[in-house]
Amino acid sequence: MIGGLFAHSLSYWWVMIPAVLLGNIVGAIPGFSAANTIIILLPLTLSVDVEAALIFMMALYSASQLGNGIPAILVNIPGTGGAAATTLDGYPMAQKGQAQRALVYCFVASIFGGLIGTMFVLVMLPVLSQVGNYLHSVEMVVIILFGLTLIAVIAAQDLVKGLLAGMLGLLIGAIGTDFIYSEPRATFGMIELYDGVPLVPALIGLFAISEVFMLIERGRVVKDEFMDVVVSSKFYDVWLLVKESLRSWFLMAWTALIGVIIGIIPGAGASIAAFVAYQQARTFSKTPELFGTGVPEGVAAPEAANNGVTSGTLVPLMAIGVPGGSTAAIMMVVLQYHGVTLGPRLFIDRPELAYGIFTASFITYLMMIPLMFPMAQYMSRVTTFPAFFLVPTILTFTLLGAFVPRTYMFDMGLAVAFGVLGYLARKTGYHVTALLIGIILGPLMEQYLMRALRISRGEVDILFSSTLGNILWVFLVITLVLPYVRSHMAKQKVEAA
Amino acid sequence: MEKRPGLIPELIIPIGAIAFGIYYLSTVWSLPFQARVVGIYVSGAIAILSLIIFVRLAREFASGRKSLGFRGFFTDPTAEVRRWGVLVMTVLFIALMPLLGFTVSLFLFVLGTVLMIAGMERLKHALIIASATTVIAFAIFILLVKVRFPLSIVDTTIRNWVL
Incomplete structure (x- = not known):
């Protein structure tokens, strides 16, 4: 049956190719995202048949995740918060004339991560659809803490x-x-800040401006x-770099799985997945001290996780009718307009749709190979363009994107205000990514922590009350302690020698 | 001539962070404890970390590794003029867009920015970049995506002419 579904999805190649190209463009422009592009194109997706609409949205969503990483590497501007972790090593690589290498790692990790994520979801769908039931506020607090500990890593x-x-x-x-109390906090009397600091202007200011x-x-x-x-790089180099990057397949595979799991949790999303994946890649690396100076693994891990999220976010949507993120929510609207009832029955009544969305994602990632790799060489030339x-x-494009x-x-x-703050921070040795991690993960952390404390009526013990939560706490402690243990052991080894 | 880096730039972020922390606490002080808890802990952490930075800077100043002033913060004067120029152009672009509309303000902004960085000798380049950027941005944001930017009579005329 699966083979038939792949063939069926492949017959929609004419929808996938423009969606991949458009997805890359919207992913690369800060302010645009798959979600708002699908909203803009609603008249199109509502007028075609439901399968074409679903495949178009899925292909655009997957491609936009890959597109996010391109400006993050070339000009230190992540397309969305999910690509912010890619700048940590991607941009230093570009500055060292390795933009092509960083882009190839980004494409390979995105495609590989997307393929692994899709296959994993296809095989494990019945189990994965239950994951959301076990992750409550307490577990989310610990997962977000994994991301927040990256601040300490960056601050090394x-x-x-x-x-x-x-x-x-x-x-x-x-x-x-x-x-909880709906009282405005530190808004400087500006009604525009009542919903919190909008992420896109903060991202654009801190990084782009x-x-x-x-x-x-x-x-x-x-x-x-x-x-x-950069100027002497050749097309043939791309294929050598693809071979080189595939040596990191294990890293890409497990960080993609981190992405899938985090993607399943409603409201979590690519930002948390990318930061957690980067932090984990650094922790288990043989050369953690080189992270942040321009190592390809620092590009591969967040990109694989980003693209793992795309499959994960669709699991609760298709299995129980609960969207895992904003893009999935818009997909739900389109599917409901076409009269599709989401939930377990969908897998029996319309398997070509329920499973088809994942096979379409798989084929989209395969299509990205001939579409993206030939461009890496030319994209890397952007780093040689003059400042004027x-x-x-x-x-122009980032300020308009902020609007x-x-x-x-x-x-x-x-x-612009965040741009000035970011510039001051950079000039005086403060890391803008640490600032951004706080801005992205802070409100999420506060939301889940408050919810947990509200449930326990203020008792902090609730944070250690669930088995899964406690297992995650143990992993968090291991993650924090392991680098020090390893460096201590390495020191002892040197002394003994 | 003084060659030690100045310590004043290093004080901007910690002092700014403390000031923001105090302001944040002032806005939540009358709320129940649960609503204040984040502000109290994070502002407290900011105060402690800033204090450590102040002590570190004071020691560096005392040992002669840092001087008073801004030395090392402002680099080459030409780059400084360009940077301030670009910042002013950006602020003017945002302030004038509601008056001049999308196309005119964007064209002037890009033209001015290129000339600010590359000088008048690149006027031809500036005109090409400004025209191309304006056309592409107009096509994407106004025609294709239909974002509701402030439009002038120039924008609506072009849009009606194209569509």
Whole structure:
């Protein structure tokens, strides 16, 4: 049956190709996302037959996850929060003239992660559809803590400054109306901040605008001594790099599975998955000290996790009719318009739809191979463009992108304010990613923690009350302690020698 | 001539963070404890970390590794003028868009930014980049995606002419 479903999905190649190309473009422009693009294209998806609509949305969603990583590597601007972890090593690689290598790792990890994630979901669907039932507020608190511990990892070079940036990010993330009492907090009297700090302007300011200010100083992305490396790169190099990147298949596979599991949890999403995957990749790396200086594993892990999320987020939608994220919610609207009833019966009544969405995702990722890899060589040349071209182009598309989600002029101004903050932070040795992690994960952490405390009537013991939660706590402690144990053992080994 | 890096830039983020922490607490102080808890703990952590930075900077100043002032923060004067120029252009772009509309403000913004960075000798390049960027942005944001940017008579005329 599965073979037939693959063949059936493949017959929609004419829908997949434009969706992949469009998905890459919207993924690469901050402010745009698969969710708002599908909303814009609703008249199209509502007018075609339900299978074509579903395959189009799935292909666009998968491709946009891959597209997010491209500007993160080339110009240090993540398309969404999910690609912020990719900048940590992707951009240093681009500065060293290795943009092509970073892009190939990004594409391979995205495609490999997407394929593994889809296959895993297809095989384990009945089990995975139950995962959401076991992950409550307490378990979510621990999962988010995995992401937050990345602040300490980033802060390795200067712990105090890194932690201060993270704490400031958490406090900025706590701006807006309180979750329980609905009281405005630190909004400076601005009604636009009542819903909290919007992520897109914060992301654009901290990364894009501050990067533009740095770029004016440097002249171009790639350092002068590496210009020749970029200019002399050849198409054949791409295939050598593909072979090289596939040696990290195990890392990509397990970080993709992290993405699938986190994707299943409603409201979690790609940001948490990418940060957790990066943190885990660093913890279990033989050379953790090199993370952040431009190592390909630092690109592969978050990208594989990002793309694992795409399959995971659809599990609760198809299995129990609960969307795992905003894109899945819009897909649900389209499916309901076409008269599709989501839930367990769908797998019996219309298997071509229920399983077809995953086989379509699988084929979409395969289609990305001929569509994306030939472009890596040309995309890497962006790093050699002069500042007088890059600065206005980046500013235009990111500032306009800041306006798109809420259509407030205020958000463009907010992006500039975050740009100044990001620039000051960079110039004085504070990591903007630590700030961003706080802004993204802070409100989520607060929301789940408050919910847990509310359930227990303020008793902190609830955080250690579930078996799964306690297992996750143990893993968290191992994750935090392991690097120190390993470095201590390595020191002892050297001393003994 | 003074060659030690100045410590004032290093004070901006910690002082700003403390000020924001105090402001945050002032807005939640009258709320029940559960609503204040995040503010109290995070602001407290900010205060402690900032204090450590202040002590560290004071020691660096005392040992002669840091000087008073901004040394090391402002680099090459040409780059500084360009950076401030681009910041002013960006603020003007956002402020003037509701008055001038999407197309005119964007064209002037890109033209001004290129000239600010590359100088008047790149006028031809500036005109090409500004025109191309404006056309592409108009096609994507106004025609294709139909984002509701402030439009002037110029924008509506072009849109009606194209569609």
